Amino acid sequence: MKTMKKIELHLHLEGAAPPGFIRGLAAEKRQDLGGLFDDRGAYAYRSFAEFLRVYEAATGVLSGPADYARLLSAVLSECGEQGAIYVELFISPDFCGGGDLSAWRDHVAAMEEVARAYALSGVESRAVATCIRHYGPDRARRSAICAAETAGAWVSGLGLAGAEDSGQPSDFAWAFDCAREAGLGLTVHAGEWRGPESIRGALDLGATRIGHGIRAIEDATLVRDLADRGVTLEVCPGSNVALGVVADWKSHPIARLADAGVRVTVSTDDPPFFHTTLSREYEMLAETFGWAETEFRQMNLWAAEAAFCDPETRDRLK
Ligand code: ADE
Numbered sequence: 001m002k003t004m005k006k007i008e009l010h011l012h013l014e015g016a017a018p019p020g021f022i023r024g025l026a027a028e029k030r031q032d033l034g035g036l037f038d039d040r041g042a043y044a045y046r047s048f049a050e051f052l053r054v055y056e057a058a059t060g061v062l063s064g065p066a067d068y069a070r071l072l073s074a075v076l077s078e079c080g081e082q083g084a085i086y087v088e089l090f091i092s093p094d095f096c097g098g099g100d101l102s103a104w105r106d107h108v109a110a111m112e113e114v115a116r117a118y119a120l121s122g123v124e125s126r127a128v129a130t131c132i133r134h135y136g137p138d139r140a141r142r143s144a145i146c147a148a149e150t151a152g153a154w155v156s157g158l159g160l161a162g163a164e165d166s167g168q169p170s171d172f173a174w175a176f177d178c179a180r181e182a183g184l185g186l187t188v189h190a191g192e193w194r195g196p197e198s199i200r201g202a203l204d205l206g207a208t209r210i211g212h213g214i215r216a217i218e219d220a221t222l223v224r225d226l227a228d229r230g231v232t233l234e235v236c237p238g239s240n241v242a243l244g245v246v247a248d249w250k251s252h253p254i255a256r257l258a259d260a261g262v263r264v265t266v267s268t269d270d271p272p273f274f275h276t277t278l279s280r281e282y283e284m285l286a287e288t289f290g291w292a293e294t295e296f297r298q299m300n301l302w303a304a305e306a307a308f309c310d311p312e313t314r315d316r317l318k
């Protein structure tokens with residue numbers, strides 16, 4: 001599966017940091033990271049709330065544009081290993097400069113240089129500036145302004161991640177209106193920890209893509225609506241299994257959603273946290289649902305059509 005060309009629409013940059021990368025950086029800075037890792041050196045958490053805490057603590061080791069450029073280089077290198085030819089990375093202005101526009105610009109400039117180099121070697125990327133839901137609407141506004149002010153060739157979308165049960169989608173309407181006016185693509189994590197209403201709320205924000213979205217399966221009308229409107233789901237099955245959103249691979253609704261005509265795509269979310277890779281996700285889909293070349297080709301076509309990139313790049317991906 002590694003050699004199959006793949007498009008990944010849902011990868012958190014900080015969530016893709018290998019534990020060894022974070023430990024190495026912490027050692028350089030003489031920072032103590034006690035409690036973040038298990039005996040085997042993997043990220044340690046027992047619930048989604050703990051996952052978010054460990055994620056944010058690990059992210060705390062990254063400080064400044066140079067660290068982010070190094071991380072992006074490590075992550076894009078691994079994406080290339082996995083056969084990815086195009087990747088969209090969720091990157092939060094809250095982590096890159098604490099919501100300050102000038103600091104965010106510096107982070108983007110450093111990362112964009114790395115991204116350009118990898119594009120030359122066949123791994124295209126785009127950044128989706130990401131609001132963190134549990135940081136609240138005011139900080140989301142600041143993130144949206146950062147996104148809008150840097151909208152262009154590389155920063156091409158606004159996203160909303162974090163604790164889905166925090167506030168209501170409509171709390172983030174200003175941020176999403178601001179991003180839409182700046183020409184950014186819109187995607188919202190929904191239907192992971194909350195049900196169909198959360199997905200409807202995300203669509204009301206103007207999202208053309210939904211991060212996860214798998215709990216749409218609880219509402220047949222919503223499933224039909226997603227299919228009719230051509231909404232693309234960024235499905236991350238290994239993440240859903242590891243975090244306990246679904247019991248196991250067999251009961252994951254991705255195949256039922258695809259059978260109902262919903263545009264499903266496959267991503268890894270935060271691969272080292274979930275002991276997965278993009279190739280492993282494909283292998284598990286093949287093993288669990290019998291998917292093969294035809295299904296994967298269709299999925300990647302949908303991903304290309306939903307990508308937040310210019311038409312020329314999109315055509316090259318198809
Ligand atoms: N941030 C990183 N991974 C996430 C997930 N699976 N859900 C919500 N926010 C996230």
Ligand code: ZN
Pocket residue numbers: 010012161189211269
């Ligand atoms: Zn995610």
